[in-house]
Amino acid sequence: MGSQVTLAQVAQRAGVSLATASRVVNGSERMVGARFRERVLAAAAELGYTANAFAQAVARGRSDVVGLVVPDIQDPYFSVIAAAAMEVVEPSGEMMLGTTLRRQEQELRYVTTMRARRARALIMVGSRTTDNAHTRRLAEAIAEFTASGGRVVAVGQDKLGADTVLPQNRASAKDLALALVERGHKTFGVLAGPDSLLTARDRVEGFTDGLSERGKRPNVTVHSDFTRDGGYQAMSELLDRRSKPGCVFAVNDVMAIGAMAAVRERGLTVPDDVAVAGFDDIPTLRDVAPSLTTVRLPLADMGRMAASMAMADQPGEQRRVIRVKGEAILRDSTKL
Amino acid sequence: MGSQVTLAQVAQRAGVSLATASRVVNGSERMVGARFRERVLAAAAELGYTANAFAQAVARGRSDVVGLVVPDIQDPYFSVIAAAAMEVVEPSGEMMLGTTLRRQEQELRYVTTMRARRARALIMVGSRTTDNAHTRRLAEAIAEFTASGGRVVAVGQDKLGADTVLPQNRASAKDLALALVERGHKTFGVLAGPDSLLTARDRVEGFTDGLSERGKRPNVTVHSDFTRDGGYQAMSELLDRRSKPGCVFAVNDVMAIGAMAAVRERGLTVPDDVAVAGFDDIPTLRDVAPSLTTVRLPLADMGRMAASMAMADQPGEQRRVIRVKGEAILRDSTKL
DNA sequence: TTGTAGGCGTTATCAA
DNA sequence: TTGATAACGCCTACAA
Numbered sequence: 091m092g093s094q095v096t097l098a099q100v101a102q103r104a105g106v107s108l109a110t111a112s113r114v115v116n117g118s119e120r121m122v123g124a125r126f127r128e129r130v131l132a133a134a135a136e137l138g139y140t141a142n143a144f145a146q147a148v149a150r151g152r153s154d155v156v157g158l159v160v161p162d163i164q165d166p167y168f169s170v171i172a173a174a175a176m177e178v179v180e181p182s183g184e185m186m187l188g189t190t191l192r193r194q195e196q197e198l199r200y201v202t203t204m205r206a207r208r209a210r211a212l213i214m215v216g217s218r219t220t221d222n223a224h225t226r227r228l229a230e231a232i233a234e235f236t237a238s239g240g241r242v243v244a245v246g247q248d249k250l251g252a253d254t255v256l257p258q259n260r261a262s263a264k265d266l267a268l269a270l271v272e273r274g275h276k277t278f279g280v281l282a283g284p285d286s287l288l289t290a291r292d293r294v295e296g297f298t299d300g301l302s303e304r305g306k307r308p309n310v311t312v313h314s315d316f317t318r319d320g321g322y323q324a325m326s327e328l329l330d331r332r333s334k335p336g337c338v339f340a341v342n343d344v345m346a347i348g349a350m351a352a353v354r355e356r357g358l359t360v361p362d363d364v365a366v367a368g369f370d371d372i373p374t375l376r377d378v379a380p381s382l383t384t385v386r387l388p389l390a391d392m393g394r395m396a397a398s399m400a401m402a403d404q405p406g407e408q409r410r411v412i413r414v415k416g417e418a419i420l421r422d423s424t425k426l
Numbered sequence: 427m428g429s430q431v432t433l434a435q436v437a438q439r440a441g442v443s444l445a446t447a448s449r450v451v452n453g454s455e456r457m458v459g460a461r462f463r464e465r466v467l468a469a470a471a472e473l474g475y476t477a478n479a480f481a482q483a484v485a486r487g488r489s490d491v492v493g494l495v496v497p498d499i500q501d502p503y504f505s506v507i508a509a510a511a512m513e514v515v516e517p518s519g520e521m522m523l524g525t526t527l528r529r530q531e532q533e534l535r536y537v538t539t540m541r542a543r544r545a546r547a548l549i550m551v552g553s554r555t556t557d558n559a560h561t562r563r564l565a566e567a568i569a570e571f572t573a574s575g576g577r578v579v580a581v582g583q584d585k586l587g588a589d590t591v592l593p594q595n596r597a598s599a600k601d602l603a604l605a606l607v608e609r610g611h612k613t614f615g616v617l618a619g620p621d622s623l624l625t626a627r628d629r630v631e632g633f634t635d636g637l638s639e640r641g642k643r644p645n646v647t648v649h650s651d652f653t654r655d656g657g658y659q660a661m662s663e664l665l666d667r668r669s670k671p672g673c674v675f676a677v678n679d680v681m682a683i684g685a686m687a688a689v690r691e692r693g694l695t696v697p698d699d700v701a702v703a704g705f706d707d708i709p710t711l712r713d714v715a716p717s718l719t720t721v722r723l724p725l726a727d728m729g730r731m732a733a734s735m736a737m738a739d740q741p742g743e744q745r746r747v748i749r750v751k752g753e754a755i756l757r758d759s760t761k762l
Numbered sequence: 763t764t765g766t767a768g769g770c771g772t773t774a775t776c777a778a
Numbered sequence: 779t780t781g782a783t784a785a786c787g788c789c790t791a792c793a794a
């Protein structure tokens with residue numbers, strides 16, 4: 091840093107004590123005379139003073155930084171949640187962003203970083219994994235964070251011992267399956283995403299549950315990344331097989347979008363040659379054609395809820411888990 | 427905040443001085459005996475110590491926070507740049523995110539906030555406007571930030587007196603126009619975005635320049651927001667007119683995507699009924715059909731360049747302005 | 763209402 | 779190598 095104007099300089103210039111200067115620049119309001127107040131304000135303006143937020147945080151023993159950790163800010167799912175969370179954090183705090191690039195170590199690293207930053211709260215969005223050792227370490231780190239007075243909110247599975255916004259992946263995927271069978275689909279494929287991601291697993295299981303309730307089961311399941319390219323690749327692989335299923339469920343929308351690209355690329359058509367369904371209802375869907383059948387999750391609400399819990403002043407007597415249900419929306423991509 | 431373990435506690439437990447503890451936990455390495463080092467490390471681990479980054483920043487007189495200010499993190503243009511910037515900031519610093527929701531006051535507010543945070547650098551991405559008063563105020567705030575030792579990098583127009591990553595909007599839009607005429611398009615419309623946004627203006631002007639070099643000019647120009655919905659609305663308006671142009675240029679891709687939706691909605695087809703071109707080449711384009719003609723900007727590179735300049739240690743003798751040229755890419759949406 | 767002084771958690775200087 | 783001790787910039791009883 092360079093030469094910063096300090097409060098002491100402002101005080102000196104205004105001819106008042108440090109304490110008085112502090113009070114007007116920030117203090118508990120109206121306990122300082124109008125004359126002095128003005129002098130201080132003038133001095134601050136002339137000098138171009140800006141309070142040092144670090145020093146304030148040290149002196150006060152707290153900060154108004156909220157940490158947000160997401161796997162990938164380019165993925166619409168996360169950017170919607172982030173934007174919504176931002177909305178509620180912004181008026182009274184600053185947001186520190188961390189992206190893990192979908193790597194677990196990063197997740198852990200950010201918890202530590204945010205703790206070092208004495209962030210007042212931490213919002214961790216993204217799926218938990220089957221790596222129990224990692225989940226345990228993460229939960230421990232989070233417990234320490236909480237113990238030191240911070241608030242933590244998870245968006246995803248309830249595995250961290252923190253307040254959680256919990257999408258009902260399983261139940262909603264099941265609803266989707268039922269609706270699809272209802273619509274007359276007979277054979278199914280699943281683009282299952284990574285086997286290690288709980289979100290992906292839950293959705294696959296829910297979907298399978300729904301099918302089996304109607305005496306069916308997926309004819310084919312392909313695993314891949316939880317991304318657009320993952321969907322593309324998985325669908326390509328699936329289409330190379332002998333018999334294509336009539337309807338393919340991708341465990342999230344970006345994968346479904348990639349899958350549709352794969353279909354198009356082979357000169358096939360959705361839904362005539364193969365129907366496609368996704369999950370999340372990201373805003374991007376407005377512009378995919380044919381319109382994509384999916385499960386609508388109130389993404390923005392989820393972001394706002396998470397942020398609200400994070401910003402809550404209450405020490406939070408009890409851990410809160412907010413279940414969020416999704417709604418199956420049938421659109422053209424699964425028309426028969 | 428709650429009860430945090432302090433370095434003093436660690437020192438006491440390890441039976442060493444504060445200074446020694448500080449040295450091992452962070453210090454300039456290997457100036458402390460192995461015995462003591464181990465004792466301190468052990469104590470720190472047992473107590474679950476994490477350094478207080480605020481206190482460190484105060485004591486050191488500098489921080490490693492980099493502020494990133496974007497209009498809207500949901501817009502692919504910005505999220506790509508943000509993600510790329512993140513990539514280079516991450517290894518050695520933390521990123522504080524600000525979204526202005528496309529409001530100027532917010533922009534100004536963030537500069538102040540970042541200054542309060544004693545951010546080591548500030549990256550401001552987004553278009554400048556025709557509001558000269560605001561631009562001047564912003565430039566002043568930025569000058570103060572710089573004067574106090576911070577680094578500022580703008581991505582957009584070179585109006586802030588800061589290091590700048592400057593896309594060649596005008597020249598590239600002109601190239602696009604020439605290419606379109608070359609391809610045989612005769613009549614043109616322009617979805618011009620907001621009249622107050624310099625980026626939008628430059629692109630409109632460049633496009634118009636290109637046309638006039640071929641003895642043509644836009645038959646119709648419609649202004650709207652710089653967003654998907656803005657594009658949708660503007661195109662709707664345009665299609666309501668008597669005679670549609672054969673080719674419509676939207677000043678950015680998200681607008682073009684909205685415009686294509688408007689076309690589709692009226693039962694018309696791109697490019698048969700009306701050709702559409704955009705600008706930016708956001709990743710999302712991979713999945714729009716028909717594929718969209720646009721100007722490719724190296725978005726990720728721009729983000730990385732901005733971050734690199736921001737992270738540079740050098741006091742930066744000279745202000746740097748990096749010009750980035752775009753490349754016109756003709757795709758199906760303007761096929762004749 | 764105003765000022766004095768001690769403290770917040772670290773780093774850094776200077777002896778030892 | 780180690781340890782006192784003075785900063786760092788600000789807040790906040792407590793006293794005046």
